[in-house]
Amino acid sequence: MSLTGHVYSSGFKLLYIVEGTGTPAIVVGSSLYYSRTFSHNLRNHLNLVFVDHRGFSPPYDCQDTSGFQLDLLVDDIELVRKQLGLDRVMIIGHSGHAFMALEYAKKYPANVSHVVMMCAAPNFSPEGHIAAQRYLNDSVCPERKAVLAKNLARLPQEIEAAPEKAFITYCLLMGPKSWFDYNYDATKLWEGIQVNMAMFDYVWGEVFRDIDITENLERLQAPAFLALGRYDYLVPPPYMWESIRDKFSNLTIRVFEKSSHAPHFEEPDLFDKELIEWLRNT
Known part of the structure; x- marks a missing residue:
């Protein structure tokens, strides 16, 4: 059984989808994408x-980056928790959303039982991106690299044709960097999803580039679980941690050997087993 609704915050309309039973866990990002x-x-x-979060919420044409400050995105998570009447929660964030999850756990430690971060690096700095590119260059995977080269050649024209979909277009064409099966087509996962490009340009391009996740880390009281994919070339490699x-x-760090940027989707049985076992033991 699924429950859906909206939480309104400063003019943004945040969709939520609630599914399952057991320990309450907030998954921040696109409700449609992650529920799939x-x-x-x-x-x-x-x-x-x-x-x-606000990047997946109307109004999609909002250009005022003051509404996309990380502190506000974190407070939106707290607003959702309160409006749904949840007590202590597990907070889950994938890729850049892992930063949001971690910052929420630091700001509201009394409300967080566990933190789950997936496929994230300590930051998205230029040095990290160089390391990610080197990690790919050093890998012996000619077929993966050939598909990526074709996709990169298409990227500029596809973004120019639909700039409002640039983030999704980028994610789809970077499949060889982000899926263990480098031919996987993730189009269905993104079906019906819209994005605010000003938000992603600012938060992913500036906030996450400069973030220092060790700041205020002493406030983190909950145990943390970090899931990484061995073939993840989209973010800086695991050794950056x-x-x-x-x-x-x-x-607790777990590296999934047949995953790239989504072990929870690519190796669901192993991911679930590791996560549930960790949850029971912490």
Whole structure:
């Protein structure tokens, strides 16, 4: 059974989808996208609350980046928790959304039981992107690289044809960087989803480029779980965590060997097993 509704925040209309039973878990990002990527089995263990952030919410033409400050995005998560009458929650964030999840757990530690981050690097700095490119260059995968080269050649014209869909277009054409099966077509996962490009340009291009996730890390009280994909070339490689992992008081890292940028979707059985076991032991 699924429950859907909206939370309104400063003129933004945030869609939420609630599915499953068990430990309440807020998944921040696109409610439509993420509700399509987590397994049905996980819904037997978690009460999953998929919620949009402002980048997936109308008005899509909002250009005022002051409305996209990270602190406001974090406060929207708290607004959803309150309006749905949830107590302590697990907070889940994938890719850039992992930063939102972590910052929420720092700001509202009393409301968070567990933090789950997936396919994230400590930041999206220029140095990190260089490392990601080197990680791909060093990999012996000529077929993957050939498909990526074809997609990169298409990217400028497709973005020019539909600039309002640039983020989704980029995600789709970067499939060889973000899926273990480099020919996987994720179009159906993005069906019916719209984005605010000003939000993504600002938050992903500036906020996450400059973020220091170790700031205020002492406020984090909940145990953290970090899921990474061995073939993830979209974000900086796993070794980037080595310099800061010990700054977390309780961090578990799992690298999934047949995954790229979405182990929860690409290896759902193993992902669910590792996550549920971690949840039981923390």
